[in-house]
Amino acid sequence: MKDQILQVNDLKTYFFTASGVAKAVDGVSFSMSRGQIMGIVGESGSGKSVTASSLIRLLPKTGKIVEGEIIFDGREIQSLSNRELRKLRGSEISMIFQDPMTSLDPVFKVGEQMVGQIRTHQNITRQEAWNIGAEMLRQVGIPEPEARMNSYPHELSGGMCQRVIIAMAMSCQPKFMIADEPTTALDVTVQAQILSLLKKLRDEKNMSILLITHNLGIVWEMCDAVMVMYGGTTVEHTKMETLYSNPLHPYTWGLLDSVPRLSAEPADELKAIPGQPPDLRLTGGCCAFYNRCPYVREICTKEVPPLVEVEPGHLVACHRQNGKEVLIRGEVNENA
Amino acid sequence: MPETKTPILQVKNLRKDYKIRSSKLGGKPRILHALSGVSLDVYEGETLGVIGESGCGKSTLGKCIVQLTRANSGEVIYGGNNICALSNSDLRPIRKELQMVFQDPYSSLDPRFTTRAAIEEPLLIHRMEPNAAKRREMVLSILREVGLDVQHMHRYPHEFSGGQRQRISVARALVLEPKVIVCDEPVSALDVSVQAQVLNLFSSLQKQRNLTYLFISHDLGVIKHISDRVAIMYLGTVVELCGAHEIYQNPLHPYTKALLSAIPPDSPFEKGKQLPLSGEIPSPIGDLIGCPLAGRCPNRMDLCTQTRPALTEVFPGHRVACFLYHKEEYKEET
Numbered sequence: 001m002k003d004q005i006l007q008v009n010d011l012k013t014y015f016f017t018a019s020g021v022a023k024a025v026d027g028v029s030f031s032m033s034r035g036q037i038m039g040i041v042g043e044s045g046s047g048k049s050v051t052a053s054s055l056i057r058l059l060p061k062t063g064k065i066v067e068g069e070i071i072f073d074g075r076e077i078q079s080l081s082n083r084e085l086r087k088l089r090g091s092e093i094s095m096i097f098q099d100p101m102t103s104l105d106p107v108f109k110v111g112e113q114m115v116g117q118i119r120t121h122q123n124i125t126r127q128e129a130w131n132i133g134a135e136m137l138r139q140v141g142i143p144e145p146e147a148r149m150n151s152y153p154h155e156l157s158g159g160m161c162q163r164v165i166i167a168m169a170m171s172c173q174p175k176f177m178i179a180d181e182p183t184t185a186l187d188v189t190v191q192a193q194i195l196s197l198l199k200k201l202r203d204e205k206n207m208s209i210l211l212i213t214h215n216l217g218i219v220w221e222m223c224d225a226v227m228v229m230y231g232g233t234t235v236e237h238t239k240m241e242t243l244y245s246n247p248l249h250p251y252t253w254g255l256l257d258s259v260p261r262l263s264a265e266p267a268d269e270l271k272a273i274p275g276q277p278p279d280l281r282l283t284g285g286c287c288a289f290y291n292r293c294p295y296v297r298e299i300c301t302k303e304v305p306p307l308v309e310v311e312p313g314h315l316v317a318c319h320r321q322n323g324k325e326v327l328i329r330g331e332v333n334e335n336a
Numbered sequence: 337m338p339e340t341k342t343p344i345l346q347v348k349n350l351r352k353d354y355k356i357r358s359s360k361l362g363g364k365p366r367i368l369h370a371l372s373g374v375s376l377d378v379y380e381g382e383t384l385g386v387i388g389e390s391g392c393g394k395s396t397l398g399k400c401i402v403q404l405t406r407a408n409s410g411e412v413i414y415g416g417n418n419i420c421a422l423s424n425s426d427l428r429p430i431r432k433e434l435q436m437v438f439q440d441p442y443s444s445l446d447p448r449f450t451t452r453a454a455i456e457e458p459l460l461i462h463r464m465e466p467n468a469a470k471r472r473e474m475v476l477s478i479l480r481e482v483g484l485d486v487q488h489m490h491r492y493p494h495e496f497s498g499g500q501r502q503r504i505s506v507a508r509a510l511v512l513e514p515k516v517i518v519c520d521e522p523v524s525a526l527d528v529s530v531q532a533q534v535l536n537l538f539s540s541l542q543k544q545r546n547l548t549y550l551f552i553s554h555d556l557g558v559i560k561h562i563s564d565r566v567a568i569m570y571l572g573t574v575v576e577l578c579g580a581h582e583i584y585q586n587p588l589h590p591y592t593k594a595l596l597s598a599i600p601p602d603s604p605f606e607k608g609k610q611l612p613l614s615g616e617i618p619s620p621i622g623d624l625i626g627c628p629l630a631g632r633c634p635n636r637m638d639l640c641t642q643t644r645p646a647l648t649e650v651f652p653g654h655r656v657a658c659f660l661y662h663k664e665e666y667k668e669e670t
Contacts, residue, residue, distance in 0.1 A: 043527035157616055187389035187554065189613055192598035214528065217600025244604050258532035260561035261602045262584055269539065270561065272532035276497050 005176060005208050006032040006055070011068035013047075013054045020281040024050040024063070026232040029307070032225075034175070035206040037199075039219040039240070041255070042229035045277050048212045051229070052178045055210075056089050073175065091121040094169035098181040100161035104153040110137075110164050111149030114171060121172045136167040140197055159190035163197070170201060177201075180212045195222060216259055220244065228252050231278045231288025234307055238314040248316045251289045253329055287319065295320055295327055343377035344548055345401070345516055350374045350410035352396050356621060368621045370396040371407070372572040375647065378516070383542065383549040385563030385580065387556055387595075391617060393572040394552045398518040401550065402434045403427055414516075432462050435509035439521035441501035445493040452489045455479070455508050462512060474511060481544075482507045482537060499530035506537065516548045523558060535562060556599055560584060565653075568592050571620055571628035574647055578654040588656045590633050627659070635660055 013025040025047045032038050040048040054065055057077065070077040072093065080088065089095075097103050105113060114133035115126055122129070130149065137145035140163045153161055162182065169177060179198065183191035199222060202209055211222055219226050219240060226243045228236040228251065236249040247253055257271035275292040287293070290300040299319045307317040320327040352371040358364055370393045378384050388394045400407045403419060411418045419430055438444040445454055455475045458464075465471045476486060482503040493501055502522060509517055519538070523531040539562065541547060553559050559566055559580070566583045568576040568591065576589040587593050594613040613632050618624070627633070627640040639659050647657040 043529060159616060187617075188556075189389065189594060189598040190616065191600075195600075215600060216528075217602065220602070220604040220606070221600045241604050254529060258529045260532075260535070260555075260557040262557050262560055262596075262599065263602045263606075269536050270532035272536055273529035274533070276499065276530070277527070 003034045004031055005034050005073055006210075007069075007071040008051075008055070009069045009071075011051065011054060011070065012066045013050050013059065013063055014066050015060075015063045015280075017062055017281075022280040023232050023283055024280055025054060026284060027068075028229070028232075028234050029068075030227055030234070030237060032176075032208050032210065034208055035202060036225065037202055037209045037211055037223050039211045039213060039223035039226045040229055041213060041216060041219055041226060043214060043277050045231075045280060046229040047232040047280075048229050049180055052095070052180055052210060052212055055178060056093050056095065057085060058089070058095070087121070090117060090169075090174075091172040092174050093176045093178065094172070094174045095178040095180065096162070096165050096169050096182050099185050100158055100165050101153065101185075103165050104161055106153050108152075109149065110151050110153065110156070114149070114164075114168055117168050118171050132171060133167070136171045137164065140164075140167045140170070141193070142167070158186055159193065162186060162190075162194055166194070166197065166201075170205075173205065174207065176208045176210070178210045178212070181214070182211070183218070184213075184215075191218075198222070216256065228255070231283045232280055233283075233288055233304075233317060234315070235289065235317050236315065237307070242314055246314075248310060248314070248321050248327075249318050250293045250295050250321075250327070254292075287317075295331065341379045344380040344414070345378040345550075346411070346413040347374055347376040347378075347397075347401065348411040348413065350397070350400055350407050350412065352393075352400055352405065352407045366621050367623075369572050369624070370620065371400065371410075372624075373410070374569075374572070374574055376567060376574065376577070378548060378550060380515075380548055381542070381546050382564040383551050383562050385559035385566040386550060386552045386569060387554060387559045387566060388569035389554065389595075389617060391571075391620065392569040393620075394554075394569050395520050397569070398436065398520045398550060398552050402436045402518050403431070404436070428462075432512045433515045434518070435512060435514040435516070436518045436520065437502075437505050437509050437522045439524055441498050441505055441525060442493075444505055445501060447493050450490050450492055451479070451484070451496075451504055454493075454504060455511050458508060458512050464512070475507075478507045478511045481510070481541070483533075497530070498526050499534055502526065502534050503537065506534075506541070510541065510545075513545075514547070516550065518550045518552070520552045521554070522551075524553065524555065531558070538562060556583075556595065568595065571617060571624070573628060573644075573657060574655075575629070575657045576655065577647065578651075582654055586654075588650065588654070588661055589658050590635050590660075591629050627657075 009029050011025055011028045015022040015024055028051055040051065042048045053059055055070055111130060111133055115129040118129040118132055134145045134149050137148055142148050142160060142163050183194050186194065198209060201207055213219060223240045226240050227234055230251050236252050247256060254273035258273055260270060273292050278288050286302060287300040287305050290296050297320060305317045305319045307315045308322045310316050310323045350371050351373055354368040354370055355365040356368055374397055386394045386397060399405045401412055407420055412420050414430065419427060452475050455478060456471055459471055465474060479488060484503055523534050526534060542549060551562055563580045566578060566580050567574045570591050576592045587596055618631055626642050627645055630636055630640040637659060645657045645659045645662060647655045648662055649655050650661045
């Protein structure tokens with residue numbers, strides 16, 4: 001891929017808990033180019049947030065990357081020392097989290113927090129950092145940025161706090177941004193403002209964004225490529241338009257069908273996926289989706305389906321959709 | 337059509353204010369207007385969807401209807417009585433018929449109650465069934481109705497997933513055989529695949545039991561799917577009230593239009609919508625003169641900053657609170 005910025009190979013992040021080993025991410029590979037917005041969609045517990053946190057090794061104590069390599073801009077993240085990694089975080093890769101109200105420290109003014117963050121990475125005076133901070137706030141569309149620098153987080157609304165977080169994340173001109181459900185806690189009209197802001201930053205600064213969401217609408221709005229995750233594995237990875245027009249994995253079908261659509265004709269029932277998402281301590285050795293899949297075959301319970309390139313640029317992990325065999329959506333499963 | 341039926345529940349000019357203590361010692365408290373004059377009719381067997389952004393008063397409306405909080409003024413008429421005026425003891429038999437399902441299935445169930453105890457509790461409070469064996473039967477049959485079974489009866493909430501807990505909350509409301517259920521964001525905390533299961537459960541229960549829902553949500557896709565009629569709320573007032581299909585095909589109020597344009601698209605080929613609203617929702621604290629949307633509205637007129645538009649019927653079954661549609665010329669044109 002030309003102008004590649006990130007390459008992840010066979011990443012495995014496990015959580016070692018008292019009740020067993022949870023395979024939160026179990027063999028995920030992908031790559032991203034500069035200026036690309038890639039989405040990761042999946043339900044809670046599918047491993048999408050852990051994948052993102054693993055990229056900058058921001059894991060709780062119980063979590064550990066047990067295998068795999070992460071190459072960011074020519075450097076292997078796993079081999080960096082903590083000190084080198086701290087330099088990278090915030091200056092080259094920054095991350096914004098779901099809940100804007102808890103991401104800011106309530107006892108410090110917005111300006112203090114921005115100055116601290118900027119001066120960690122740049123050797124400049126307080127006053128210069130303060131000016132940069134105010135300028136960043138102006139760029140993300142906060143009215144009266146100088147006055148807002150002196151506000152405490154509780155004085156700002158959720159949408160304003162998320163703008164401050166984005167301004168902080170942008171202040172060191174990162175090449176790569178991880179946005180973990182950046183708008184889930186916000187109202188739709190504010191969400192639309194934040195999303196268009198992220199898109200503007202990508203267009204102006206050629207920044208790559210890894211956007212984690214459970215909302216397919218946001219994917220259609222924002223992303224160039226999409227990876228669908230389920231039970232810690234990638235089930236489908238392709239261009240955004242392809243995922244909409246020609247999805248191939250049964251889980252993707254289920255996901256697309258279960259969203260109530262505004263433009264759809266009124267229907268009596270939504271096509272829900274039966275059952276519950278899997279327990280990550282028990283996955284492995286089989287397809288993670290087999291017990292909810294209407295197209296299950298015997299092989300699905302015995303072998304992990306490999307991620308196969310079914311058509312150029314379209315990767316699917318399904319035993320029945322591997323290029324040799326073609327599964328038709330809605331087909332009756334005689335083996336069920 | 338539901339319009340020809342008599343309403344099962346009428347909300348008339350409901351107001352709810354909260355006093356906010358002043359930060360200064362001895363200062364005058366400020367008033368937060370959570371509901372400033374809401375009027376609605378809910379017809380038997382229908383689902384009325386209530387949608388709005390956070391802070392618009394939609395949850396307060398739900399709570400005021402089931403009398404979990406008492407409104408400051410206005411009426412809620414159910415079964416011929418204004419239930420806002422009833423005392424707590426007179427209200428008790430009516431509470432059985434008006435039930436509520438809450439948003440967060442993690443905090444709405446007592447962690448120390450088993451499923452059976454949780455569902456049995458309302459039966460005991462309302463002294464519905466003195467016989468313990470019969471009570472157990474009732475609990476079991478309601479559990480089966482919401483898609484759980486006998487093996488779930490003696491488990492605690494932490495052993496269930498979010499979707500299952502929400503099913504228990506629904507069972508708890510249903511066991512009293514209510515007529516109206518106020519559902520306050522019942523699927524917002526669930527993943528989409530599970531959300532679809534719970535939405536289907538709500539629809540099938542409604543058909544079997546002829547339930548009436550007041551369904552509160554911030555997700556327009558969910559609201560459109562489940563509702564017969566939709567009320568759009570903004571800053572403590574209903575700005576538009578119409579059939580669920582109308583809201584998408586023929587939105588009238590500028591706020592409704594903005595809300596629709598802000599929703600992420602259904603497909604990648606629907607891009608390029610503009611967002612006409614800028615800024616944020618003004619604070620509901622203090623007295624507001626004029627239309628609540630006046631500060632953000634692209635079609636603002638002088639009149640909007642002086643007087644508050646009333647919710648007026650523009651088409652049959654389609655009410656809007658906006659001066660744009662109140663002018664006589666508009667009515668004649670259409």
